[in-house]
Amino acid sequence: MNLAERDLQVIWHPYTQMKTALPPIPIVRGEGTCLYAEDGTKYIDAISSWWVNIHGHSHPYIAKKIAEQLLQLEHVIFAGFTHPGAVELAERLLAILPFNQKKAFYSDNGSTAVEVAIKMCLQYWHNKGEQRTKIVAFKNAYHGDTFGAMSVSGRSAFTAAFDSLLFEVEFIDLPNGNNIEALKSHISHLKPHVSSFIFEPLVQGSAGMIMYEAKYLDELMAHCRKEGVMLIADEVFTGFGRTGKPFASDHVQTQPDIMCFSKGLTGGTMAFGLTTCTQEIYDAFLSDDKMKTLFHGHSYTANPVACAAALASLDLFLEQSTQQNIDRIVAKHAAFAEKVKGHRSIKTTRQTGTILALEWETGDNTSYFSGLRDKLYQYFLNAGIILRPLGNVIYILPPYCITDNELDYIYNTIGQALDDI
Numbered sequence: 001m002n003l004a005e006r007d008l009q010v011i012w013h014p015y016t017q018m019k020t021a022l023p024p025i026p027i028v029r030g031e032g033t034c035l036y037a038e039d040g041t042k043y044i045d046a047i048s049s050w051w052v053n054i055h056g057h058s059h060p061y062i063a064k065k066i067a068e069q070l071l072q073l074e075h076v077i078f079a080g081f082t083h084p085g086a087v088e089l090a091e092r093l094l095a096i097l098p099f100n101q102k103k104a105f106y107s108d109n110g111s112t113a114v115e116v117a118i119k120m121c122l123q124y125w126h127n128k129g130e131q132r133t134k135i136v137a138f139k140n141a142y143h144g145d146t147f148g149a150m151s152v153s154g155r156s157a158f159t160a161a162f163d164s165l166l167f168e169v170e171f172i173d174l175p176n177g178n179n180i181e182a183l184k185s186h187i188s189h190l191k192p193h194v195s196s197f198i199f200e201p202l203v204q205g206s207a208g209m210i211m212y213e214a215k216y217l218d219e220l221m222a223h224c225r226k227e228g229v230m231l232i233a234d235e236v237f238t239g240f241g242r243t244g245k246p247f248a249s250d251h252v253q254t255q256p257d258i259m260c261f262s263k264g265l266t267g268g269t270m271a272f273g274l275t276t277c278t279q280e281i282y283d284a285f286l287s288d289d290k291m292k293t294l295f296h297g298h299s300y301t302a303n304p305v306a307c308a309a310a311l312a313s314l315d316l317f318l319e320q321s322t323q324q325n326i327d328r329i330v331a332k333h334a335a336f337a338e339k340v341k342g343h344r345s346i347k348t349t350r351q352t353g354t355i356l357a358l359e360w361e362t363g364d365n366t367s368y369f370s371g372l373r374d375k376l377y378q379y380f381l382n383a384g385i386i387l388r389p390l391g392n393v394i395y396i397l398p399p400y401c402i403t404d405n406e407l408d409y410i411y412n413t414i415g416q417a418l419d420d421i
């Protein structure tokens, strides 16, 4: 049996209908933007392996730091104990986040980072003796796959089997010039019961790279702040340069109360989650009353190896050449978007920073499950490019080390697909 056959004997893959899925492609090596299959086929990873990779695969600097850490200290319980990596990472990250962020709480992935954020907000009000239990979120939001994170995400085919068990959330439209006043008064109306407002700043990734203006987000955030509604910026996807600036929150004036990070945190090397918060939130848990404690943690909270990976990734992220690469991708994306704009197969193009999304013209069938999606996916795989359309939306969000040649190859292949499909 080859690897794919052995896989199908024992493995259940994420987001995969195992009955109809094609056998998985065995990948045995990664370098820079590229992944190499068992049979030698090379793939350009144009989606950064589910949006996590920022410096390229198997980066030697990150690998070296991880190896050193493994030989020094692989793990230690994080209640009652600490270690240098956890402290240094918190110090260095808090220094580059919006300056009201004062405390770091570690967990394992994006969903857990969101769970922690939700619990911090709900218990903040609980500890203060106020009945504020409602959460406001955007329609079509995606905040993760655990139950709390799923609850604050839009209801969809992905949540259908669980909808009756998810807690109720007030879903609002994305803000724009027409509805901003209505949204503000809606929030004022709900305010006595609202604990917090959770949002993906600027880009709703899983919804199909839906983008909205910083200006209106800022206005909505400022209004929530005025009404005492806690602001949770879920930067699991947008953090670490994706939007052109280090964090999507850098595009607005109003600072969130809580921020969630994961995908780019370790440069795409390993699972890790981080929730940061203000002094005010932290202080609401300080008490002689043990019941005011944040009773949350994971076995691998602040794993030293994950901290080492995140520190190494941060070193690379802060190098000048990384920001130059980000700026280069932003400019090339914009030029390509301009070029394909008028094509009859393109409905719209959208760009925020290093994220470029092209919406395919489909006539009437726009579902995630449409045949077009599978056709496009296969087309690009055959050309040695990993793109994973969300329905009829193709998006490119590459590791920042992608070369101009690789980008041009992706653009040209998309151009060809536009004519062929």
Ligand SMILES: *Cc1c(COP(=O)(O)O)cnc(C)c1O
Pocket: 109, 110, 111, 112, 114, 142, 143, 144, 145, 200, 205, 206, 234, 235, 236, 237, 238, 262, 263
């Ligand atoms: C991916 C994602 C999550 C969930 O992160 P996981 O690590 O997959 O659990 C949460 N929020 C946003 C905005 C995401 O894109």
